[in-house]
Amino acid sequence: MYKTIYVPVDNSDYSNQAITSAVELGRKFDSTMVGCHVYAASMHDYRFKQMEYTLPDEYLEETELDRQRKIHDSLITMGLELISESYLEPMKAVCDDAGLEFEPKMMDGKHHVEIVRDIRESGYDLTVLGVMGIGRVRDTQIGSVCERVARTADRDVLVIKRLPAKAGAANGNGNGHQAEAETDGRDTILVGVDGSPQSFGALMTAIDLAKTFGKKVEAISVYDPYLHYSVFKGVVNVLTERAAKIFRFEEQNQLHEEIIDTGLAQIYQSHLDVAETMATEVGVELTKTLLDGKAFQKVLDHARKMDPWMLVIGRVGVHSDDSESGLGSNAENLLRACPCDLLLTTRLEYPELDVKAEESIRWTPEAEERFKRVPEQVRGIARTALYRLAVEQGH
Structure with missing residues (x-):
């Protein structure tokens, strides 16, 4: 399933947990593991030149300044390479213990740019990275590197959001906040289904993982019968008499109330029924959950309530255009707010x-x-x- 797994590292808590999770996956799929660290030597060189005017006078003579530049460039490049090797060594040790092939990579440049470029050029099956890195502060929701890689990578991305429980911590997210989960869903993979090929691809990925790791699968589908009420409420007060006649406001409102709202529930239930059939065909029992409301909010609330092992969703959904790249709005919101590990998939299934x-x-x-x-x-x-x-x- 995942023959090559790519892990950008920076020695942060979430990065170290990404290594652990990636190797766990690698053991099951006999994957080749690739560890990567991006250092910014060129950025340091640029900053040094910006700050040259602050040096003492004896260093501002051109010959001495040129000598200092060469010393700085050499020390920075060598030092950052040594740091990169140190960051990658723990992953190599874990891979060696697991009997997995390991390839280290070090790159100089802008972190997310180099990572995304490497993903596209190398075609890794899965990228595993921590939701935030060494730059995290108290109110950080997601790190800049994780956010940009998740948005722009064209392969599956697993975002690690849960840390092992620390002594005195109330939950397993590593921050000591009070746990919100009402039930223990760590034996369950939650997958979002909206009827799109992307969501059915996410379903089949979740099923493959469940069969490999001995997990249960729960499919959740959310329809929103409330949106048009807000739209019509806002429109009714601004339409001119002529516009109201052309728009046929009353007819449109009645159409939504009598047909579309009721039909939406049936349509999304049918998505779940199709998902159940697909799961049954491969020998997996599927739990189905149908909710009404704003899609990402209801999925988020349910994830907080059950605390699943992992949430799996497609990068985009049923309302996305074929030409769209990046993440859909629901995936974007869940990337930031979801409390559990999140797998963004690219698989299409019809x-x-x-x-x-x-x-x-x-x-x-x-x-x-x-x-x-x-x-x-x-x-x-x-x-x-x-x-x-x-x-x-x-x-």
Whole structure:
């Protein structure tokens, strides 16, 4: 599954835990482990030149200044390389103990730029990194390197957010804050499902991990029937009489209340049912949870309540355009706020039922015309639901 695992290190608590978690994965998948440290010698050189004017007068003579520059460059480069080797040595020792092949890498440059470039050029299957590094302070939610790598990497990224419990700490996140979990879900992988190929890819990744590590799988799906109420409430007071007639406000509002809100629950339940079928086909029992509200908030609340071993989600979801890069809004929010380790996946999976329906069902001109009455932002969801209903009824 993960043949090469990449771990950027900086000797921080979260980085060290990333090494431990990565090697645990590596043992199961017999992975090649790559450790990386990026040092910024060029940045130090730039800063030294900026500060040259502050040197004592005897060092400002051009010949002496040139000598100092060479000494500084040599010491900084050699020193940072030695530090990098020291940071990578613990990972090498752990990999040796686990019988895993280890490759060290040291690079000079901007941290996230070099890491993302290396990921793209080397094609690692998985990157494991701590949510924050040595620059963390009390109110840090996510480190700049982690945030930028998670946003821009084009491969799976596992963000380590949980530290081993320390003496006197109330939970396992290493910060001593009071635990919020109401139940112990450490034997469960929680996976977000919204009907997109990305979410079904996340599901299959979660299933593979569950079978490898002996975990349970819970799929969570969230629909939002409340959004249009806020939209219509804001629109009703600004529409002119002519605009109201064209928009057909009352009809649109009634359409949402009578059809879309009720249908959304059924559609997202069908996503969970399809997920259950996919899990059953590979011999995994799936727990299903359907909630209503803002997607990331409900997933976050549920994760805090159950405290899963890991949360697995696709980088983007059902409302994302094919041309979009980066993270979807729900993934972005969960990256910052999720209390457990978070796996952002790139795998795409197309359920057999959806593929069969799209290939075998043809729309009449009348059906296409009526379908245009469905608001554009939910047409993809509605089309999938109709396909599934047609197949289930034998069409």
